[in-house]
Structure formats: C-alpha cells, structure tokens
Amino acid sequence: xxxxxxxxxxxxxxxxxxxEVLVWPDLVFIEFISALIFSIAxxxxxxxxxxxxxxxxxxDTTPNPSKAPWYFLNLQELLLHMEPAWAGVIVPTxxxxxxxxxxxxxxxxxxQGVWFGTKxxxxxxVFGFTAATLITSLLIIWDGSLHxxxxxxxxxxxxxxxxxSWPGGLDWFRNLRGFDTGIPWESLGFTIGGFTMFEDWRAxxxxxxxxxxxPWLLNLNFPSFLSQxxxxxxxxxxxxxAFVVFCKMLGWIQTRRDIALLIFSAFIGVYLTTTIVxxxxxxxxxxxxxxxxxxxxxx
Amino acid sequence: xxNLERAPRKSFNDLIYDLIFKNYVWQSIFRxxxxxxxxxxxxxxxxxxxxxxxxxxxxxxxxxxTHTYCLGGLSFFMFLGLTVTGVxxxxxxxxxxxxxxxDIQELEANVRFGQLLRNMxxxxxxxxxxxxxxxxxxxxxxxxxxPPREFNWVVGVVLFILTLLxxxxxxxxxxxxxxxxxxxxxTTMVGSAPVLGDESKFLLLGGFSVGPNALIRFYTxxxxxxxxxxxxxxxxxxxxxxxxxxxxxxx
Numbered sequence: 331x332x333x334x335x336x337x338x339x340x341x342x343x344x345x346x347x348x349x350e351v352l353v354w355p356d357l358v359f360i361e362f363i364s365a366l367i368f369s370i371a372x373x374x375x376x377x378x379x380x381x382x383x384x385x386x387x388x389x390d391t392t393p394n395p396s397k398a399p400w401y402f403l404n405l406q407e408l409l410l411h412m413e414p415a416w417a418g419v420i421v422p423t424x425x426x427x428x429x430x431x432x433x434x435x436x437x438x439x440x441x442q443g444v445w446f447g448t449k450x451x452x453x454x455x456v457f458g459f460t461a462a463t464l465i466t467s468l469l470i471i472w473d474g475s476l477h478x479x480x481x482x483x484x485x486x487x488x489x490x491x492x493x494x495s496w497p498g499g500l501d502w503f504r505n506l507r508g509f510d511t512g513i514p515w516e517s518l519g520f521t522i523g524g525f526t527m528f529e530d531w532r533a534x535x536x537x538x539x540x541x542x543x544x545p546w547l548l549n550l551n552f553p554s555f556l557s558q559x560x561x562x563x564x565x566x567x568x569x570x571x572a573f574v575v576f577c578k579m580l581g582w583i584q585t586r587r588d589i590a591l592l593i594f595s596a597f598i599g600v601y602l603t604t605t606i607v608x609x610x611x612x613x614x615x616x617x618x619x620x621x622x623x624x625x626x627x628x629x
Numbered sequence: 630x631x632n633l634e635r636a637p638r639k640s641f642n643d644l645i646y647d648l649i650f651k652n653y654v655w656q657s658i659f660r661x662x663x664x665x666x667x668x669x670x671x672x673x674x675x676x677x678x679x680x681x682x683x684x685x686x687x688x689x690x691x692x693x694x695t696h697t698y699c700l701g702g703l704s705f706f707m708f709l710g711l712t713v714t715g716v717x718x719x720x721x722x723x724x725x726x727x728x729x730x731x732d733i734q735e736l737e738a739n740v741r742f743g744q745l746l747r748n749m750x751x752x753x754x755x756x757x758x759x760x761x762x763x764x765x766x767x768x769x770x771x772x773x774x775x776p777p778r779e780f781n782w783v784v785g786v787v788l789f790i791l792t793l794l795x796x797x798x799x800x801x802x803x804x805x806x807x808x809x810x811x812x813x814x815x816t817t818m819v820g821s822a823p824v825l826g827d828e829s830k831f832l833l834l835g836g837f838s839v840g841p842n843a844l845i846r847f848y849t850x851x852x853x854x855x856x857x858x859x860x861x862x863x864x865x866x867x868x869x870x871x872x873x874x875x876x877x878x879x880x
Contacts, residue, residue: 418818
C-alpha cells in the first residue's frame with residue numbers, strides 16, 4: 331500500500347526533453363497575465379458595485395427572509411425539506427467525506443491528466459448534471475406545493491370548474507408534509523394476535539417500560555419521522571443509486587471513474603440548483619417566489 | 630588610428646538602460662541581468678524565493694490555458710489580494726459592537742479609497758470561493774486526483790472548507806443587519822447537529838446568541854487563526870503538487 335504512490339511515479343515514462351518548456355518565461359508569463367487580468371477586472375467591479383451595508387445590526391428586528399451567506403444557501407434550502415440535523419450538519423458532512431474519499435475508491439491510474447478521460451465521460455457528465463438539476467427543481471416545486479397552485483389555476487382558468495380546489499383525497503401529495511398531515515394515521519392501527527399495534531402513530535413507545543432514558547428515545551412521532559427523515563434520506567440515497575443503475579443499463583458505465591463522473595456531475599447539479607433557488611427564489615417565509623417579487627421586510 | 634579605436638558613442642536609450650539596470654544598488658538586488666539563455670532562465674526560477682515553488686521546466690501541455698484555466702493559481706492570488714486588502718482594512722476597524730458598524734461607515738465615507746478597499750475585499754472573497762470550486766471541478770474532470778495524488782485531493786477538500794470558514798467569519802464583521810442575521814441563521818444550523826450541536830454553537834458564538842463575544846471570536850479567527858491554518862495547508866498543497874510529479878499527465 332505504501333508503495334502504491336511511489337510506484338505510480340516510478341512507472342511514469344521518462345519525459346522527453348523536447349516535450350518540455352521553460353517555466354521562465356512560458357509559465358511565469360501566463361501567471362502574470364492572468365493575475366493582471368483578474369486584478370483589473372476586480373478593480374473595475376469594485377469601482378462599479380459597492381459591497382452591501384444595511385442598517386446597524388439589531389437583534390430585535392428580524393428581516394424576513396433571513397438568509398445565510400450565499401454559499402450556505404444550498405444547506406438552508408435543504409433545511410426546508412428535512413429535519414434540521416440532516417440538512418445543516420449530517421448531509422454536508424457526509425458529502426464532504428465522500429468527496430474526499432473519491433481517490434481512495436477510484437484508484438485506477440488510467441485516464442488522468444486529460445479532460446473527460448473515459449469513453450462515455452461526456453454523456454455521463456451531461457446526463458448527471460441535467461437530470462439532477464431537473465429532478466431537484468421538480469422536488470423543490472413539489473415541496474413548495476406549486477403543482478397544487480398550478481393545477482388549480484389551470485382548471486379554473488380553462489373554465490372547467492370555477493370552484494376547483496385540490497381534492498382532499500390527494501392531500502398527502504400536496505408536499506412532503508402531506509405524508510404527515512394528509513394521511514389519516516389515526517385510523518391505520520392494526521392488530522396482530524390480539525395485540526393492537528400502533529394505536530397512536532404519533533407516539534410510538536420506543537423506551538423500555540420501567541426504565542428512564544432520554545425522553546426523545548421514548549416516543550416516536552412516526553408520520554413526522556417519515557416525512558422529515560425517512561423520505562428525504564431515502565431520496566438522497568435512492569436517486570444516486572437509480573442514476574448509476576440506469577447508466578449501467580445503457581452501458582455507459584465501465585469503470586469506477588464513470589460512476590464517480592456521474593455522481594460528481596449530479597452533485598454539482600444539485601449544489602448549483604439548491605444554491606440558486608435558495609438565493610434567488612425564496613421570499614418571505616421562505617416561500618417560492620420569482621426573484622423580482624422578493625422583498626425583504628423587517629419585522 | 631586613434632579614431633578607429635574609440636568606442637561607439639552610446640545612444641540616449643542605452644545610457645538610461647545602464648543607469649537603471651547597471652548601477653550598484655540594482656545589481657545588489659538582482660545579481661544577474663534579464664535571464665535570456667535557457668540556463669539562466671532555469672536559474673532564475675530555481676534561485677528566486679518567490680518563483681522556486683515552480684519546477685524549472687514543465688511539460689508543454691501544462692502551459693495550455695485550457696488544461697487548467699489557471700484556477701488554482703488564481704485562488705492563491707485571491708488569497709494574497711485578500712491578505713493585502715485585509716491588512717489595510719484592519720487599520721480602520723475595531724471589532725467591538727459599539728464601533729464596528731460605525732468604523733465601516735467611516736471607512737466608506739471618510740477614508741480615501743476606503744469604499745474601493747472594502748469592495749475589493751468583498752468581491753475577492755466571493756471570487757475566491759467560486760475559483761476554488763471551479764478548481765475542484767477542473768481537478769476532478771481531468772482525473773488529477775488519481776494516484777499518486779490522492780492525499781493532495783484531500784488537502785484540497787480541507788482548503789475548500791477553510792475558504793468557506795474564512796468567508797463566513799468575515800461575513801459578521803461589518804455588524805449590519807445582513808451580517809448579523811446571516812450568522813444567526815448559519816450558527817443555528819450548526820446548533821441543530823446531533824449530540825454536540827448546542828456545545829458547538831456555544832463554542833463558536835461564546836454565548837447563546839450572536840453578540841460581542843461572537844464578534845471578537847469571528848474577528849480573531851478571520852484575521853489570524855484561519856489564515857494561519859490555511860497557509861499551512863496551502864504550503865502542503867503546493868509542496869505535494871511538486872512532490873507528486875507536477876500536474877497529472879496521461880500515463
């Protein structure tokens with residue numbers, strides 16, 4: 331194991347001198363020019379656009395919406411769709427650990443040093459990015475109940491039924507919370523061999539009778555657990571797996587590098603989508619709004 | 630005969646050139662003239678404290694802009710620019726809740742180029758995050774994380790996290806509504822961590838909410854703590870690029 335890295339260097343063919351250029355001037359020049367271009371561009375930007383400075387901080391006046399810095403808005407977006415512990419801490423931690431672990435999993439030394447080094451790399455990248463962006467957008471629309479608003483507006487607008495509203499039988503499909511509030515959990519208890527199971531789905535006892543443990547171990551609110559934890563986590567695990575299976579069926583995946591390409595591209599898609607939605611499409615009460623309708627109120 | 634041996638008269642340009650580049654002081658700083666032979670050009674890189682991070686020669690594909698888009702180097706350049714503008718900002722800023730906001734207002738209104746200075750620092754910070762992200766994508770899509778560069782990829786991920794933390798700690802310092810509530814939202818997310826959430830949040834803020842203790846903690850981390858840590862990781866990152874054989878190339 332120790333010698334793997336050393337072996338990779340040793341097996342490299344000796345470079346031919348003709349293939350080499352001198353760092354001075356060839357590279358130093360490029361570095362100098364790129365630094366110059368960036369300095370000028372940033373100077374121009376800074377001359378034109380001022381850094382924001384709002385009123386003095388006031389703990390008694392909460393802006394609505396309150397937002398984290400833009401690079402954390404992807405996490406704040408996740409926060410709207412699942413248990414805070416998952417969105418704010420566990421998911422980003424797992425994502426970073428998996429990111430760091432890529433080279434320890436994809437160890438094949440082939441295909442390095444060239445852009446999109448495998449046969450289907452281009453397709454995997456485009457598919458992973460596009461599909462993840464689309465699916466993430468659809469999930470956000472669904473959890474924002476926009477499909478409900480749109481369906482109602484379309485049916486009313488077409489004159490089919492001017493009083494139409496989303497059917498109560500489909501309340502569970504309004505949004506993620508619908509699985510919690512839109513299903514008649516109270517009537518779903520059942521009996522096995524004389525024992526009544528789950529008479530109260532909202533307080534399933536987990537603690538052992540006669541012992542005292544932390545209260546949060548004692549009762550489980552299953553409907554809430556389902557909508558805030560099981561479904562979001564199953565989605566985050568299931569979709570990447572489905573992506574891999576799908577591309578494998580198409581024959582696009584031949585190596586681990588291909589899987590890494592697919593999942594990384596999908597990750598970039600999700601990362602961008604959630605950041606953009608969190609930054610530009612969340613108004614008061616974190617409701618979905620087009621960017622031009624977003625006003626910050628101080629309350 | 631004497632006429633023939635007389636040296637040709639120097640032109641005015643040559644006189645100026647000699648005056649600037651061939652005087653005692655200049656030559657004490659730059660021991661040789663412009664390096665115009667391959668040997669001298671390699672020596673110029675190898676013996677210069679700022680340039681010796683580079684090898685003296687590199688493969689010709691690596692100077693193609695489209696291979697790296699200079700993203701890693703530009704991230705580092707942003708760090709340097711942020712250090713310079715940051716040090717200048719420190720002259721005018723006191724991290725107390727009584728003075729912080731007022732100091733920024735006065736910097737913008739009363740200090741010559743004060744607004745420009747603050748703008749530069751802010752936009753460079755945003756640019757650095759974007760550049761680091763793009764650099765990570767470049768390294769990924771060129772397969773440059775593969776052996777023997779596994780560990781340097783990990784160092785890179787750490788540098789990405791440190792970049793975010795540097796930006797996040799700087800975000801609070803202007804002490805305006807934007808800063809205050811962004812940090813409140815951000816640290817609330819930290820507080821929702823299982824098991825150690827409340828403790829981590831308390832450690833970060835020096836209290837239960839964003840206040841004077843949080844400001845001094847964020848300031849200290851922003852101007853000295855995190856820059857020191859990120860410098861160490863950057864040193865390792867650059868060192869490993871050289872040790873692992875420069876940029877990745879097809880085998």
